[in-house]
Amino acid sequence: MNFRNYPMVSKIVFGRSSFDQLGEIIEPKRINTKAPFIFLVDDVFKGNVWLTSRIPLAYEDEILYISADEEPKTSQVDELVEKIILTHKDRPSGIIGIGGGTLLDLSKAVAIMLTNEGEAKDYQGWDLVKRPAIYHVGIPTISGTGAEVSRTTVLTGPNKKLGINSDYTPFDQVILDPELTKDVPKDQWFYTGMDCYIHCIESLYGTYLNAFSQSYGEKALDLCKEVFLDDKISKEESEDKLMMASWHGGMSISFSQVGIAHALSYGLSFVLGTKHGIGNCIVFDHLEEFYPEGVKLFKQMKAKHNINLPQGLCSDLEDYEFSAMIDMALALEPLWENALGKHWKQKITKDKLKSLYQKM
Ligand code: NAD
Ligand code: ZN
Numbered sequence: 478m479n480f481r482n483y484p485m486v487s488k489i490v491f492g493r494s495s496f497d498q499l500g501e502i503i504e505p506k507r508i509n510t511k512a513p514f515i516f517l518v519d520d521v522f523k524g525n526v527w528l529t530s531r532i533p534l535a536y537e538d539e540i541l542y543i544s545a546d547e548e549p550k551t552s553q554v555d556e557l558v559e560k561i562i563l564t565h566k567d568r569p570s571g572i573i574g575i576g577g578g579t580l581l582d583l584s585k586a587v588a589i590m591l592t593n594e595g596e597a598k599d600y601q602g603w604d605l606v607k608r609p610a611i612y613h614v615g616i617p618t619i620s621g622t623g624a625e626v627s628r629t630t631v632l633t634g635p636n637k638k639l640g641i642n643s644d645y646t647p648f649d650q651v652i653l654d655p656e657l658t659k660d661v662p663k664d665q666w667f668y669t670g671m672d673c674y675i676h677c678i679e680s681l682y683g684t685y686l687n688a689f690s691q692s693y694g695e696k697a698l699d700l701c702k703e704v705f706l707d708d709k710i711s712k713e714e715s716e717d718k719l720m721m722a723s724w725h726g727g728m729s730i731s732f733s734q735v736g737i738a739h740a741l742s743y744g745l746s747f748v749l750g751t752k753h754g755i756g757n758c759i760v761f762d763h764l765e766e767f768y769p770e771g772v773k774l775f776k777q778m779k780a781k782h783n784i785n786l787p788q789g790l791c792s793d794l795e796d797y798e799f800s801a802m803i804d805m806a807l808a809l810e811p812l813w814e815n816a817l818g819k820h821w822k823q824k825i826t827k828d829k830l831k832s833l834y835q836k837m
């Protein structure tokens with residue numbers, strides 16, 4: 478038996494307004510005045526003085542605003558790296574990502590590609606990164622993905638959607654300030670929050686479960702139930718708890734794996750560009766056969782918050798599009814094995830997946 482030896486986020490701050498400590502946290506990491514900190518910030522915050530005036534800029538530090546309308550691409554990472562190298566003489570002192578999973582993943586990937594040769598697509602997979610990334614900090618502004626704690630950065634490349642999974646991927650520093658999530662629109666709050674809920678269900682009902690992942694998964698699931706089903710919870714308490722649920726859910730899947738909803742959602746995303754949170758919801762809604770209790774509770778939460786998921790996403794798809802989706806989903810073997818055990822191939826056929834996609 479070869480037990481996995483995982484890296485963790487080295488340092489973490491938690492608390493409302495802890496974002497104000499960013500300056501004192503990063504300053505000792507400045508290599509010299511010519512080596513800037515590059516802040517990759519979700520462009521939803523452009524012009525939002527409440528947040529941007531607190532970004533501690535000095536010397537040649539720079540803010541790059543980036544849209545989260547589309548999920549990160551390997552080509553986008555390469556372009557950002559090139560831009561940073563061309564603009565600044567010295568290699569940056571650090572990359573600071575401020576935003577949701579999209580910005581956090583981009584920041585991790587840029588930090589890796591600043592020290593590794595070639596293109597981001599060359600590193601999609603497991604343990605392909607050769608050199609440590611530069612110092613990188615993650616500051617989530619929406620809760621659920623667990624990208625703040627995970628060992629991966631999910632990227633869509635020319636041939637596949639797959640993470641750069643490596644010991645160098647996790648952040649060196651994370652700042653968890655739940656107040657930063659206060660203006661997340663309701664639907665998006667639900668979709669990204671459900672990503673966390675689905676992480677818990679897929680982990681807890683998977684065959685890879687062990688006491689380590691279970692302890693985190695159970696805690697995260699309890700927190701999700703409080704956040705999404707308890708009428709008495711205050712907005713602040715709900716923000717605090719969902720941020721911790723995201724962290725624990727991410728820890729849980731790090732030591733186990735996600736499952737069928739994620740496999741199918743990756744297929745949707747690869748062919749239709751459907752975003753992770755909403756894609757997971759659309760898929761999970763049809764998985765009662767595999768996760769009966771989890772889907773039942775999901776439907777309750779969906780009804781409680783008046784969420785209407787898009788329907789008929791796959792109704793006009795051509796056969797080649799179904800095939801691409803199905804092949805993408807089936808390529809994620811560990812996810813299927815976690816969900817259904819070693820003999821999963823006997824239980825899942827391409828026709829089965831097509832019939833599931835046709836319902837969405
Ligand atoms: P996101 O980063 O895509 O953002 C969703 C929307 O919310 C965007 O429109 C964004 O502008 C907006 N937003 C974010 N913070 C806001 C705020 N405070 N106020 C108002 N609007 C705000 O959403 P996400 O669901 O966090 O991330 C999805 C991405 O995360 C996907 O690319 C997915 O592949 C990735 N992901 C990564 C991991 C990992 O372990 N690395 C795990 C799960 C998902
Ligand atoms: Zn997810």
